Amino acid sequence: MTIRLRAATAASLTGLLALAACSAGADSSTDAETIKIVGFAVPEAANKNIAAEFNKTDEGKGVSFETSYGASGDQSRAVEAGLEADYVHFSVPTDVTRLVDAGLVADDWDSGENKGVVSTSVVVFGVRDGNPKNIETWDDLIKPGVEIVTPNPASSGAARWNALAAYGQVISGGGTEEEATDYTDKFFENVVSLPGSGRDATTAFLGGTGDVLMAYENEAILAAQNGEGFEYVIPETTLKIENAGAILEDASEPSQAWLDFVLSDEGQRQFALTGFRPIRDDVDYGGTVQGAKDPSDPFPAVPTLLTVDNDFGGWDEVSDKFFDEEDGLVMKAIVAAGHSLE
Structure with missing residues (x-):
């Protein structure tokens, strides 16, 4: 590949x-x-x-x-x-x-x-108004008939955060690497669109593609600020x-x-x-962020917040294991699901 x-x-x-x-x-x-x-x-x-x-x-x-x-x-x-x-x-x-x-x-x-x-931000699920597919957890994403939009890891950094979050939440919940790999395979089997960037993925979702958008929290907030808002869910386990x-x-x-x-x-x-989480906890932004799910509490604490350094061994290990062009776990899952890396 x-x-x-x-x-x-x-x-x-x-x-x-x-x-x-x-x-x-x-x-x-x-x-x-x-x-x-x-x-x-x-x-x-x-x-x-x-x-x-x-x-x-x-x-x-x-x-x-x-x-x-x-x-x-x-x-x-x-x-x-x-x-x-x-x-x-x-x-x-x-x-x-x-x-x-x-x-x-x-x-x-x-x-x-x-x-x-x-x-900084966190990985969230963007959903249609009223959340008709009742998307609340990672398990909901791999149910039959759920259509996922996420960017392409070949070009997009956002896509890499999304894929790592999908894999990592299995390990965090006590699953094995084999189970996490299986989840990742099922995740990409439900992907219906792999746009080139995180912004392109948002545009595709707003245009009617898919049931759920894998997104940055800030991208969901900014879309709402621009009058193109969509509901979003912060899963109990996600990636920083x-x-x-x-x-x-x-x-x-x-x-x-x-x-x-x-x-x-x-x-x-x-x-x-504009929806990003500040890199320091003591930054004063006025306490309110328009477009957030709850503007008065725009950046709620995540029960289990994974990081690349603490939970994946750092980017050197991540790059080889997940995103190597030939043998990366995520890249192979994409190809196996019938998608292109170009």
Whole structure:
């Protein structure tokens, strides 16, 4: 099984740098500095809001932004292939380490207190209004007739979090690796759509595909904020999503200040207001997040919250065991179910 690297995608994404998402207050003078952001699709709205607040600071005054968003893996490969970037914001850390291996990001990018994580969320189930299929638990997803929408792990980081959550909840509940593998096989047998990115998966679900959408919690909240809301269920056992951010070795002058601001209380507040869980518990976002299932308690505690480091042995082990192109457990489940990895 071979995952096509989509050389054409890298070329087309280069053209996307013409998209200048300039924040409020950006200076239009010719000597204004620019930060080129390349990221996965889901945090686009959050980054736009953070940029507007950054422009109000001394470090951000006059800074403009050029942005390119898409599927995390595709974006990472595009930067490796030559797409210019100062700051990358990817769904999974392996999409940053690809750039470390290419000499584009420093080896110690994840050595800070945040360990390279700039935004977090959890895996949830998006369901139709009234939850007609009564989707509440992981077991409900593999019942006959339940149609699942989830992104494709070949291109999407969101898909990898979803697949790990599906496998990990079996082990967490006392199941064996064989039982977890069997569950994963049944899960992908019920998948009816594998879009290229988490955002594309949401679009497909909103367009009427499937009964349940595997999604980030923040994606469900943002959809509601945009008037396209759908109900969502936070299962009792789920996976903590930890998205990676880093500046490149040859990043523009204000890029480090930008990353520092992203990690600041104000940056994390803007993440929270667009549905992400702040990386620190003490961030004050006002206590209310519109679009959440309960706006006054937008980020309820999860009874059993798995993490890649604690429950899967870290991303090096995960990448080989689950997502290797030839032998990865998840990749084989997708192919066995009759789906394409391209």
